[in-house]
Amino acid sequence: MSKISNNYGINNNNYYYEQRSDLEKELGWVLATTASGLIYKSLPSFSNPFLKQMSKEHANNHLYKDVFIKAVENSGLKEKGLKLIHEANPQTDIGRGLNACFVPATKEIRLNAEKATISGFHELGHAMNNMKGGWGKFLQKLRGPGYAIAGLMGSIALLSRNKPKGEKRDLKDLILDNSGKIAFAAMLPTVIEESMASYKGVKMAREAGLAEPLVNNLKKFYKKALLSYGGYAIVTGLAVYATSKIMEKFTRPKKIEY
Numbered sequence: 001m002s003k004i005s006n007n008y009g010i011n012n013n014n015y016y017y018e019q020r021s022d023l024e025k026e027l028g029w030v031l032a033t034t035a036s037g038l039i040y041k042s043l044p045s046f047s048n049p050f051l052k053q054m055s056k057e058h059a060n061n062h063l064y065k066d067v068f069i070k071a072v073e074n075s076g077l078k079e080k081g082l083k084l085i086h087e088a089n090p091q092t093d094i095g096r097g098l099n100a101c102f103v104p105a106t107k108e109i110r111l112n113a114e115k116a117t118i119s120g121f122h123e124l125g126h127a128m129n130n131m132k133g134g135w136g137k138f139l140q141k142l143r144g145p146g147y148a149i150a151g152l153m154g155s156i157a158l159l160s161r162n163k164p165k166g167e168k169r170d171l172k173d174l175i176l177d178n179s180g181k182i183a184f185a186a187m188l189p190t191v192i193e194e195s196m197a198s199y200k201g202v203k204m205a206r207e208a209g210l211a212e213p214l215v216n217n218l219k220k221f222y223k224k225a226l227l228s229y230g231g232y233a234i235v236t237g238l239a240v241y242a243t244s245k246i247m248e249k250f251t252r253p254k255k256i257e258y
């Protein structure tokens with residue numbers, strides 16, 4: 001154990017700050033990574049409802065397929081270069097009909113058209129966001145950086161806190177202290193863009209003539225998809241928050257009064 005001198009050193013107030021031992025810091029690291037791992041284990045409970053309904057909907061594909069093709073025609077995006085790619089490779093989630101995606105770089109909607117056209121309207125919503133510009137496109141552009149920032153916060157939260165609690169905070173300290181909130185906030189643009197894509201998708205499905213009971217089912221399904229995105233943001237925020245608090249507890253210099 002060593003006393004911190006100079007910067008935060010011994011002063012006239014009957015206390016001093018003591019550096020934490022390497023052992024304490026290592027213990028903090030182990031606990032923090034374990035806690036974060038346990039929190040991430042709750043992720044499937046957010047994504048399972050979606051996956052479950054997705055598999056169930058394979059049998060109903062015929063109810064959605066023609067309307068989906070019509071919605072794509074109605075969107076006017078084909079004229080702007082939108083392509084539909086049928087993917088049936090059983091090695092991929094998309095090929096198995098468990099996922100679908102819109103690829104901004106190539107303007108492609110990729111899905112298994114024999115199983116998963118129920119997902120297509122939402123992807124068409126992403127295509128709208130991307131190809132019509134506006135807020136949707138802006139939020140879409142924040143997706144990559146947002147996830148990178150969230151990942152970075154996960155690493156930053158694991159750093160040792162060398163500054164005592166009462167000391168003046170600089171920008172670096174503020175980032176360290178708020179890493180959980182920053183990670184969560186960085187993922188929010190994606191959650192919002194996802195809900196916009198669903199909203200537009202449902203609207204286009206209705207306009208293309210999807211029967212109201214099926215529209216309702218579509219909404220239910222897309223809510224579950226949003227739950228998986230929202231859950232990912234919440235779980236990431238909590239995992240980073242827990243990491244940060246544990247590291248703080250085990251590495252921040254201790255105030256010793258005498």
Ligand SMILES: [Zn+2]
Nearest residue numbers: 122126194197
């Ligand atoms: Zn989406």
